[in-house]
Amino acid sequence: MADNRAKRGGADRRQVASGEGYEVSYFARKHKITKDQAQDLIKRIGNERDKLNAAANALK
Template sequence: MADNKQNVGEPDRSRVSGSEDYEVRHFADRHGISMDQARELIAKHGSRRDALDRAAEQLKKH
């Protein structure tokens, strides 16, 4: 299936790119966790922002 050409140039806000330090840093800062913790969450839970947000909240509770 072809890519949706209407979204060209628009960032995908539903994902966190683990290969981009600025995205990992923003995610870590937003949740008050370290970049290493953020990378671990991305490796474990994938790049979907909603799943990562939930995992980060659980991490902060412990």
Template sequence: MADDKSKTDNRDRSQVAGDEEYEVGYLASKFGLSIPDVRQLIAKYGNHRDTLEREAKALGNR
């Protein structure tokens, strides 16, 4: 049976849910950072995924 396209949720994939451990853990493992490092990035730059990934990549390369 096909998916019902009229039923959508309100998730915004461009945002990182900083209060969700799995999202923070995913970013930490993806860029080789610690959980506190990722939480500091979220506090400093907000929760926009593109910005966080750019800054995490820069931090991971140091």
């Protein structure tokens, strides 16, 4: 569920909420990386999901 119910939809899905542990865990599991690696990527790159997916694939 979106944190702000007024801001639901596509914009919310394009980002990884680094403050939400379940989103970071899901992202890490999806790319078979550790949660620490996922958090490091978010800190370095930002929370845009497309850029994070590309960076996580480059780690493999």
